[in-house]
Structures are given as structure tokens and as C-alpha cells.
Amino acid sequence: MDYEGFFKERIGGLKSEGRYRVFADLERHAGDFPRATRYDGDATRDVTVWCSNDYLAMGQHPDVTAAMKTAVDRCGAGAGGTRNISGTNHYHVLLERELADLHGKQAGLLFTSGYVSNWAALGTLASGLPNCVVLSDALNHASMIEGIRHSRAEKRIFAHNDPDDLARQLADIDPGRPKLVAFESVYSMDGDIAPIAEICEVAERYNAMTYLDEVHAVGLYGPNGAGIADREGVAHRLTVIEGTLGKAFGVMGGYIAASDALCDFVRSYASGFIFTTSLPPAIAAGALASVQHVRTAHALRAQQRDRVEQVRRRLAAAGLPHLDNPSHIVPVMVRDAKQCKAISDRLLGRYGIYVQPINYPTVPRGAERLRLTPSPLHSDADIDALVEALATVWAELGVQCAA
Numbered sequence: 498m499d500y501e502g503f504f505k506e507r508i509g510g511l512k513s514e515g516r517y518r519v520f521a522d523l524e525r526h527a528g529d530f531p532r533a534t535r536y537d538g539d540a541t542r543d544v545t546v547w548c549s550n551d552y553l554a555m556g557q558h559p560d561v562t563a564a565m566k567t568a569v570d571r572c573g574a575g576a577g578g579t580r581n582i583s584g585t586n587h588y589h590v591l592l593e594r595e596l597a598d599l600h601g602k603q604a605g606l607l608f609t610s611g612y613v614s615n616w617a618a619l620g621t622l623a624s625g626l627p628n629c630v631v632l633s634d635a636l637n638h639a640s641m642i643e644g645i646r647h648s649r650a651e652k653r654i655f656a657h658n659d660p661d662d663l664a665r666q667l668a669d670i671d672p673g674r675p676k677l678v679a680f681e682s683v684y685s686m687d688g689d690i691a692p693i694a695e696i697c698e699v700a701e702r703y704n705a706m707t708y709l710d711e712v713h714a715v716g717l718y719g720p721n722g723a724g725i726a727d728r729e730g731v732a733h734r735l736t737v738i739e740g741t742l743g744k745a746f747g748v749m750g751g752y753i754a755a756s757d758a759l760c761d762f763v764r765s766y767a768s769g770f771i772f773t774t775s776l777p778p779a780i781a782a783g784a785l786a787s788v789q790h791v792r793t794a795h796a797l798r799a800q801q802r803d804r805v806e807q808v809r810r811r812l813a814a815a816g817l818p819h820l821d822n823p824s825h826i827v828p829v830m831v832r833d834a835k836q837c838k839a840i841s842d843r844l845l846g847r848y849g850i851y852v853q854p855i856n857y858p859t860v861p862r863g864a865e866r867l868r869l870t871p872s873p874l875h876s877d878a879d880i881d882a883l884v885e886a887l888a889t890v891w892a893e894l895g896v897q898c899a900a
Contacts, residue, residue, distance in 0.1 A: 622677060
């Protein structure tokens, strides 16, 4: 077989469909978010970032960077290995305690990313519980799907955000079998929010565990920034809450928060925890500082909500189609892969506005979009520049679509 030819042919197919992913070479400006320098060959240019998951710009916060610098000076660069052998650092312990307290749970468990925390925790729970059935929301993230698939447990998919369909499927399962309901709070592409209380009610009726992915909600919602479950006052009804440290908390890593016994079970049996080098102490220290700050950052969350509402108003006034949803995610719908890429390229090349195109398989074919994530630090001038440039490019390309 011509291996190189195969690889080139498949990449060529992506390019012809307009789905080939080009990574912008960026250097973020600490203290000047959302500015960054774009490197394009020998040329550089300042750009404004509109698609970062650092939702609150905590990646540049002085408390966070100072904590990381102190930890490097105290502990060095790396963790020393896996936590089971040489890598448990006191910052890991402190961060896990903070995350457990944030979510009102007995314990927390750190992972190297949100993807790994979903893959490892769901895979371990579903495979460890004898004859377990996992009921997964139809739009769950790839990391959740991979974890469930890895477990080899029976999987049933319930209609997106549909407690009635979940109830119908649970009623069809032997009452004595272990059952695990896996879903998200904020769905990252459409920005819709799950009916958490209703799903918990159904799960409780059928004695099923609940696993809630809050990665796009932690830091942003609720009186303590613990997510949608915190806002709705239902965190205590969830068996497991999973989150990330790499989005609104601005650093890196993933975690679960649950009971002592459940976290200990995952810690003791999850290969994705046992056999991987742990987070560097500086990362854990920065995340700890970020969580502690964000828990009381009410004004920051309010400013972020204001920026989101302003972007939505301006897009609507300009006739640019975007999905209406109750979250901070603003999807501008293009519905064509090539046009989506062309819009993104012109915004970056001509106007210095960086927003990545979202194409299949991240979203279904025909649902291509630009995913805007306004931050508290985007100014009125930034919003004006974005909407004006987007409207100009939209007209130039003759984009025809509906939200």
C-alpha cells in the first residue's frame, strides 16, 4: 500500500470539501486580552480573538499568573510523573479540595484535560458497574461518547434534552440493572441548556446515576460560578459533576466532583488517571487561584453577560443570522463549509478578526457556523468592528441562509 499517497488523498478530500483545518499561529498578549499577534510567514499582525474558550480572560489574570510563577519557583516545572508513583503534589490536593467545595461534593479528582476526565470517568464507571446501561444524550461531546464506547457497556441514546424520551427508555430497562444517565449542561455548539432538574427527576424515579458535563458552564453561571446546576440549585441531586479548568478558569485540566467512594473508585481503576503524568504544579496552582477568584467574581460574570447581549443585539440589527439561545455562546449560522472558511479567512486576513470556522464533524453537514464567544474584555469598539466586518464579508460572498 502507498501509505503516503493514502494520507495525501484523504487530506486532499478535506480541502476540496472546505473542511481542512488551518491553525492560526497566534501569540496571546498577557494583560491585553483579546489581542494577539498573528504570525504569517515572516509577517506579523495584531488581531482580535473572538472564539476563545477562555471565557472570562482568566488566563491572563494577575492572581493566576503570579500563583503559577510562585509554584514554578517552589516546585520546578514538572510533576515528576504519575500521581501513583511520584507525581502527587500538594497543589493537586488543594485544588481537588477547592473543586469539591465549589460543587458541594465530598471529593474531587483531577485529570489532564476535560476530554480525559470524561473518557476516563465514564469509561471506568460504566465498565465497573456490573451489567450497566448508559443513557447518553444525542448531542453529547465526543469525549463522553468515547468514554462510553470504551466501557463496552450497553448504550442507549435519548433524544436531545428530552426527559420524556429518557423516561421511556429507562422504563424499558430491568429495574435491578445499574443505570447511568450522561448529559451536558451547556451544549457548546448550539448553546442550549439542559433541563437538569427534570432529567434528575426522571433518573431518581428509575434509580439511575447522573453524570453532568459542566465544562462550558463552570465559572460562568450560578452564585458561586459552579455552573448551571449551581444556578438551578440542583447540584446535590447529581451523582457526578464533571468540569474543566481550561475554559472559564483559563488554565488547563479536567476534573470530576462526586462522593468520596466514587472518586476513589475512579482514582483506583481508571487507566486514564493511573498511567498518565499528572498536571504540573504550576498549572494546578494557577487553576486553584483562578477558581478561588472566580467564585466571587460576580461583576466579571455580569460584564460577560452584557457583552454577549450586546453582540446579539448588533448581529440582529445587521440582519446576520445567529442561533437564539440562553447561554454565552453565539453561533452565527453559515450552513456551508466553503463559505464558512472563506468568511473566516477574510475576517482574519483583511480585518484582523480571528474566529475559526466550525465544520463537520464538529457540527452536522449543513450546520456550519462561526462560533462567537464574547468576553468581558471585548469593548464596544471591538463589537462594532466585528459586526461591520462580518456584514461586509457576508454581502461580498452573497451568503444565503437562515438561522
